[in-house]
Amino acid sequence: MEPTISFFFDFQLSDLWYLAEAAWRTLLISALSITIGTVLGVVFGWMLFEGRWAAALFLGPLLDVFRSVPLIIQLVLFYNFAPIIGLVLDPFLSGVVILSIYCAALVANVARGGMEAVGPSMRRAARSLGMSYWQDLRHVVLPIGTRAVFPSWVGVALGVMKDSALVSVLGYVELLKASQILITRTQEPLLILTIAGAFYFALSYPISRYAANLEKRWAS
Amino acid sequence: MIEIRGLEKFYGSLQVLKGIDLDVPKGEVLSIVGASGSGKSTLLYCINALEAIQAGSVIVDGIDVHARGTDINALRQKLGMVFQQWNSFPHLTTLQNVALAPQIVKGKSRAESREIAARQLEHVGLGDKFDVYPSALSGGQQQRLAIARALAMEPEYMLFDEATSALDPELVGEVLDTMRLLAEEGMTMICVTHEMSFARDVSDRVAFFHQGVIEEIDTASEIFGSPKSEHLQKFLSKIR
Numbered sequence: 050m051e052p053t054i055s056f057f058f059d060f061q062l063s064d065l066w067y068l069a070e071a072a073w074r075t076l077l078i079s080a081l082s083i084t085i086g087t088v089l090g091v092v093f094g095w096m097l098f099e100g101r102w103a104a105a106l107f108l109g110p111l112l113d114v115f116r117s118v119p120l121i122i123q124l125v126l127f128y129n130f131a132p133i134i135g136l137v138l139d140p141f142l143s144g145v146v147i148l149s150i151y152c153a154a155l156v157a158n159v160a161r162g163g164m165e166a167v168g169p170s171m172r173r174a175a176r177s178l179g180m181s182y183w184q185d186l187r188h189v190v191l192p193i194g195t196r197a198v199f200p201s202w203v204g205v206a207l208g209v210m211k212d213s214a215l216v217s218v219l220g221y222v223e224l225l226k227a228s229q230i231l232i233t234r235t236q237e238p239l240l241i242l243t244i245a246g247a248f249y250f251a252l253s254y255p256i257s258r259y260a261a262n263l264e265k266r267w268a269s
Numbered sequence: 270m271i272e273i274r275g276l277e278k279f280y281g282s283l284q285v286l287k288g289i290d291l292d293v294p295k296g297e298v299l300s301i302v303g304a305s306g307s308g309k310s311t312l313l314y315c316i317n318a319l320e321a322i323q324a325g326s327v328i329v330d331g332i333d334v335h336a337r338g339t340d341i342n343a344l345r346q347k348l349g350m351v352f353q354q355w356n357s358f359p360h361l362t363t364l365q366n367v368a369l370a371p372q373i374v375k376g377k378s379r380a381e382s383r384e385i386a387a388r389q390l391e392h393v394g395l396g397d398k399f400d401v402y403p404s405a406l407s408g409g410q411q412q413r414l415a416i417a418r419a420l421a422m423e424p425e426y427m428l429f430d431e432a433t434s435a436l437d438p439e440l441v442g443e444v445l446d447t448m449r450l451l452a453e454e455g456m457t458m459i460c461v462t463h464e465m466s467f468a469r470d471v472s473d474r475v476a477f478f479h480q481g482v483i484e485e486i487d488t489a490s491e492i493f494g495s496p497k498s499e500h501l502q503k504f505l506s507k508i509r
Contacts, residue, residue: 173319174356174415178370178422179346188373192360267360 060235065244071227072248078141078223079210079252082148086209087202089149090156095186097157098164108157115154121215123147128219144216148209155205162201163194196267203260207253224248270294271316271426271459275325278311285311287481288325295425298458300468300489303478304504309461310353312478313428316459317348329426346374349419353431355411357403363390363414364399367421374422382421389417393447409440413447420451427451429460465508469493477501 093112096104115123128143138146167190175185195202217226228245232238271293278286285308293299301309314320316327318334318341327334332344358366367386371377377385390396393413395406403411412432419427429448433441445467452458452471462468468475468489475492477485479500485492496502 170352170354171356171358173314174350174352175358177317177319177345177348177350177352178418179342179374180370181342184373188369189358193358196360 060231060237060240064231064235064241067231068224068227068241068244068248071222071224072252074141074221075210075213075223075225075248076252078144078148078216078221079213081145082152082213083206083209085145085149086152087156087206089153091160093153093157094160094162094164097161112154112157115150116158120147120151120212121218123151124215124219140216140219140221143219144213144221148213148216151212152205152209155209156202159198159201159205160194163198164190165194166197167193199260199264199267203257207256210252210256211249270328270330271457272328273312273316273325274328276312276315276322276327277324278308278315278320279323285481286315286322289483291476291483291486293426293457293459295457296455297474298452298456298460298472300472300475301459301461301478302463302465302468302475302492302504307478308481309478310430313350313430313459313461316428317345317350319350342374346422347425348428349422349424349426350428351412351415351419351430351432353434355408355415355435357406357411357414357418359403362400362402363395363406366403366414367418370418371421385421386417389421390414392420392450393417394443407440408436409443412436412440412444416444416447416451426457426459429458429462431461431463433462433464465493465505477504479504 093108096108097112124144124147127147128138128140131138131143171189171193172185175189176182180188213223214225217223217229220226222230224245228241231241235241271291273289273291276286276289277284289312291312301312303309311320315322316329316334318327322335329344329347332339334341334344357363358369361369364383364386367389368379368382371385372379372382387396387399390399393416395410395413395417398406398410403414406414416427416432432448433444436444441464445464448458448460448467449471460467460472470489472489474486475489476483477492477496477498477500479498484498485496485501492501493505496505
């Protein structure tokens with residue numbers, strides 16, 4: 050008897066590899082965005098903290114926009130309208146740009162909180178030793194502030210990593226997009242989503258473990 | 270020598286220092302006493318320019334502290350300061366707390382900075398606490414750490430801003446003993462304090478602040494033995 054033609058075929062080992070590759074792309078876009086976003090966010094946070102009028106007038110509201118508008122809307126708008134101003138970016142780079150800005154907007158407030166946590170009397174003590182403004186910032190404010198808000202930052206970072214799934218709407222084949230493709234082919238959503246979830250967990254868990262260890266070390 | 274002339278300080282429209290004239294020669298221990306809010310601490314902050322001034326001048330060893338162009342970070346190395354809140358750096362060990370400023374401000378080597386730090390910690394009686402974090406120290410120990418941290422910059426003057434006010438009563442003694450030790454070693458000190466016994470026993474002179482002016486300044490025995498101004502008499506009677 051002729052074999053029946055099947056439109057679907059089962060989940061195979063090669064598909065697992067396919068998912069692993071996609072997980073790598075999730076990791077890549079997340080790591081890049083979180084790194085750029087954190088650096089930018091700390092700078093923005095410092096500007097908010099210093100409270101110059103320009104920061105209060107322009108930067109604050111601008112960051113609020115990026116924090117408030119759903120990421121998926123930002124992604125679609127940027128990807129489709131950036132070419133109008135001559136900025137032709139592929140889905141990956143578009144994702145990095147928007148995720149970085151989004152991450153920076155979140156980190157800015159965390160960073161400002163950290164700097165505020167140090168308190169004026171600590172800074173006076175540093176300055177009274179002859180430290181310059183920048184030495185005080187580098188050796189006193191940043192290390193103390195970082196410890197104060199590190200858990201919040203980890204929360205932001207893990208959030209951005211999960212939100213990177215939204216870049217799939219631009220066609221970037223990261224973990225979620227890869228899962229959708231496989232589900233369409235195999236019609237086994239339960240299995241594939243479970244595997245994808247496990248991958249997300251595998252990416253997040255080391256970070257939160259590492260963070261918990263750092264916190265424990267700092268607490269001693 | 271610290272020379273203060275016609276110093277005025279405002280917070281907004283509130284005038285906290287109303288024309289201070291004061292000379293503190295090298296080697297003197299001067300205590301400043303007076304009610305809270307009389308401007309004592311503010312005066313200290315004006316001496317090392319942690320606060321800006323609106324009129325008058327502060328001259329330290331011939332250098333105008335508040336002049337434009339004065340390298341204030343260099344000048345502050347001469348003026349060690351100890352605060353009411355000890356403000357130890359929580360992310361650094363005791364030794365690192367003291368070694369930080371010599372290393373990054375004075376540019377000394379890591380080894381040399383640690384050596385200085387070790388010496389100053391021994392000096393204030395924390396020789397056995399090099400590698401602990403401030404959170405493991407008592408308030409009195411943290412305040413002594415703050416003194417060691419200031420001394421590590423080898424200052425020529427020490428400013429104490431109510432160094433014992435935030436301490437539990439049983440911890441006050443060890444900090445005062447450290448301050449006494451410094452005074453005996455000939456350090457020039459300006460101590461804003463509420464510890465009248467310290468002011469009486471250790472100071473060469475005592476200044477009584479009242480509402481932003483120095484109302485009376487004299488030797489400790491005169492200030493406590495025969496106070497002249499009415500406010501000082503009232504102040505002392507309340508303290509006793």
